Amino acid sequence: MTLLLGIVMLLAAISALGVVLSRQTLYSALSLVVTLSMVAVIFLLLNAQFLFAVQIIIYAGAVMVLFVFIIALLNPEAEDRPAFDWRSWIGIAAVAGITILVFVTARNGITYNDGGLRGAQIGRVSDPYHTFSFPPDAVNAAGNVQTVAGQLFTTFILPFEITSLLLLVAAIGAVYLTRREHSGS
Amino acid sequence: MLAQSAPLVPLVTPSANDLLDLLPELIVGFGFIALMLLDLVVGRQRWWLAVAAIVFLAAGFGASVWGWFDSGNGHTLYFGSFAYDKFSMFINCVLLFSSALVILISPHYLNRRGIHHGEYYALILAATLGMMLLAGAMSLMVIFLGIEGLSLSLYILSGFSRTEERSQEAALKYLLLGGFASGFLLYGMALVYGETGHTQLQQIGAALHSTTQADPMLLAGVVLIFVGFAFKASLVPFHTWTPDVYQGAPTSVTTFMSVTTKVAAFAVIVRVFTYTFVSLYSHWEVIVAVVAIASIVVGNVAALTQTHVKRMLAYSSIAQAGYILIGVAVGTLSNTSSSITGTTGVLYYLAAYAVTQIGAFAVITIMAGRGEDLDSYDGLRGLAYRRPFVAAAMGLFLLSLGGFPPTVGFFGKFFVFAAAVNANLTLLALWGIAGSAISVFYYLRVALLMYQRPKDEQQEYPWSRTTIAGGTALLAAAAGTLVFGILVAVVFNGAQAAQNAILPAIASTR
């Protein structure tokens, strides 16, 4: 399982590079599909089955189809490859530096113990909705999607309802912006 | 296998009282949907939509005022996701008042620009709702969704003029940079969640309080969250979109977003930084102070060289955001027993900024010619001879922005700088005072231009007529600028009560 996770993470990293470095917009989009699918597999391995499905259906499915459709519609030209100069080196150094820094900090700065990360131990405030921990075995026994849905529709009902506002605004906006102008107004 | 094990977490449905306490947001949300439906009914008589929108906003305002008295010391709704306290009600009142003024000046302007569509009012209400959610947000999720809610509406509103390239480019620019900022915000939230184990502010605050050491990932998260907020409040160095978007968007939309976005962004900055990350104050104080000084310097210096009122006001709004941020940098510090604290200053300043900035932009909106905005400095020359009352109002707003007594602008600056002095941050206050001194030049330049005799007496002026609705909006803004300046105590006491009841309450900070 750890090996599988390693391979998937490597593929995700390589395809993420492909998104940024491809000259053709379509290749960027296809690389992004690979990245998103690999992220979905990572979700699955991290015991987030519900997110795995959502990521595949909404993200790698609907959103990327929209992207590819728009690319086909607009047919953008390939970009000239920018000159490889000092700015590229700064970019490479920044990306590599941040990655290594975060990796090292996560390895050394966070203390682990049996319960998981240190954060799980500190500041567990006496609040009925937050005293429960969700070890993967227990979650799987109760039903993973069931547990997430239970939380989603009780404790986190307010943010969940707010997402409906976002979707409505987006729908209205898309219809408004792409509608042809009527004669007169 | 159909046998069900007991749920891991007791599934507790929220009480109906929580829904009732959400009344202002519910009214505005209902108005948003109702306006979309009304649009189908009213046909060409679109000004009915403006009337309906104002009715909904007024109802929301009423509910907020009721909530102000009802909330008492405040409590959270929906298991700590949302705050029901005087602070959010104060911000709600400012937001709803500003939105109503914007809607008053909109129909005439949109008609002249030929973009009078029903979606405008619905989207204004949706953006207002997003901001109200932001004002009361007590959970990282609600903050993120609130910011996205107001941003999505504003992206569309910036591009509301579909056939005009400037407007569309403003929308695209805002969208790309806004999405970039959401990426930072989200990553910061992920780090803060990971390091504290919670997404709800009350528990994050308590978790931070119980640890003494701050580890680097947590600090990185705090900084990234600040970057996300600073973008929305258009603080230097995350301000580059501001002048372009303000200029490209339709002026009524610029009026709306220059005021309300800042109010909502500062509400959430105060709640998250001053009160939740209070135990990390020594870490973020320097960053916030440097950003405040940079905003004051860059905003004021850039505003000096502008030749268009919209761009000048955009840069000046960056400087204004810098002054407000001084109040945040003060944190909860106060050396003397004086009642002027950073948060009180911020709240007073936000109210003052809202009425003044709306007034200044409303003048540009009302004067707009057919199909174009007459916002160049030359276009304003001699305004006082043709439209004495409008010019007088504009002069008043500029004086208030410049911080002259007895306007609200003066007291806003006074309270923020006094709070800085109280907290022994005199240097910060001096930067603010120096910035205000520079700002007097460009505000007075515009004010004096209006009173210069026009070059060519025979020239036909393209200025639009002031409608009754536009006049009412100007009158309300001018009255607010003067009355709240003279009766300082009204707003100040409100700001103080709001500050005293803010959630998350901190046990003992010093």
Added chain:
Amino acid sequence: MLTTDVFPYLLGLSAFMFSLGAAGVLIRRNPLVVFMCIELMLNAGNVALVAYGRFLNSQEGQIFAFMVIVVAAAEVVVGLAIMTTIFRLGRKLDVDDLSELNE
């Protein structure tokens, strides 16, 4: 079974995707690709959220990530609508070409 040893690698991957996305936003000129880089940044945030949630034994990370996916979908809808409108006005899609405003 995964142990906490993999956690630094997961966070490293998310940091890599995040900084790469941020760099892409700054260097790429095609708005569509810039938008994809923003998606990359949001996904980096999601990976971090889910990884933290997994090892904190908490479900909040997953639920937050779910919200983020909804937000990203909504943002893409609006963003692509704006880009098609610009395209219909007969403009080449290039971030550097957004110079109309910088007069």
